[in-house]
Amino acid sequence: MTNSKPGQTFQRLGVEGAPLLAALHAEAFQGGEIWDEASFASLLTVPGAEALVVSVDEQPAGFILTRTILDETEILTLAVRPRFQRLGLGRRLVEAVLPKGKIFLEVSVSNNAARSLYYACGFVQAGLRRGYYQDGSDAIVMISRI
Ligand SMILES: CC(C)(COP(=O)(O)OP(=O)(O)OC[C@H]1O[C@@H](n2cnc3c(N)ncnc32)[C@H](O)[C@@H]1OP(=O)(O)O)[C@@H](O)C(=O)NCCC(=O)NCCS
Incomplete structure (x- = not known):
């Protein structure tokens, strides 16, 4: 566990964290594509997957889920x-995974x-995936600058 600002704690969760991640995800992505507990449980058993949860005064506030394959992390x-947004937590979660090396994502x-957050964390646009999401919208591929 890593300590950050007073009251903030960061903790890695394994597959037992699937219900919490699903609840946090549903709250954050209101009206968006929902990933259920089974999806998170399955993702967390994939080799190289890692979930990092941030809590504020012991209340789970957010998380980041990554998957590392060889030298690349998605x-x-x-x-x-x-209720915890615009407090710098998203940035801290991203910064916590930056030491993994080459990072990429779709947004x-x-x-x-999210795009503003990733730009603020030093990511740059590397491509576009047309019709990437269920609603037919496009995704920007972003990569970290190493
Ligand atoms: C995107 C998300 C994770 C940002 O989390 P957050 O904790 O609010 O972000 P931070 O407070 O760390 O913001 C860091 C920077 O990102 C940018 N940013 C964050 N939210 C923003 C917003 N709503 N509008 C514009 N810029 C924003 C700003 O540059 C901000 O710096 P500032 O507050 O000093 O201006 C959060 O809004 C969220 O969970 N959204 C729904 C789920 C989602 O879209 N996830 C990303 C999928 S790729």
């Missing part, structure tokens, strides 16, 4: 509960909050 999802072209 941010599979990132979520901060609405919806319409997700201004």
Whole structure:
């Protein structure tokens, strides 16, 4: 467990964390594509998958889920509960995984909050995947600058 600002704690969770991750994800992605407990349980058993949860005063506030294959790490999802947003937690979660090396992710072209966060963390646009999401919208591929 890593300690950050007073009251903030970071903890890695294994497959037992699937119900919590599903609840946090559903709250953060209101109206979006929902990943259920079974999806998280399955993702967390994949080799190289890692979930990092941030709590504020012992209340789970958000998480980042990554998967590392050889020297590349993908941010599979990132979520901060609405009441904890704009406090710097998303940035801290991303910064916590940056030491893994080369990082990439897909983000919806319409997700201004996430795109701004990744740009602020030093990511750059590397490509576009057309019709990537269930609703037919496009995804921007972003990579970390090493
Ligand atoms: C995207 C998300 C994770 C950001 O989390 P957060 O904890 O609020 O982000 P931070 O407070 O660390 O913000 C860091 C920077 O990102 C940018 N940012 C974050 N939210 C933003 C918003 N709503 N509008 C514009 N810029 C935003 C800003 O540059 C911000 O720095 P500032 O607060 O000093 O201006 C959060 O909004 C979320 O969970 N959204 C729903 C799920 C989602 O879209 N996940 C990403 C999938 S790829």
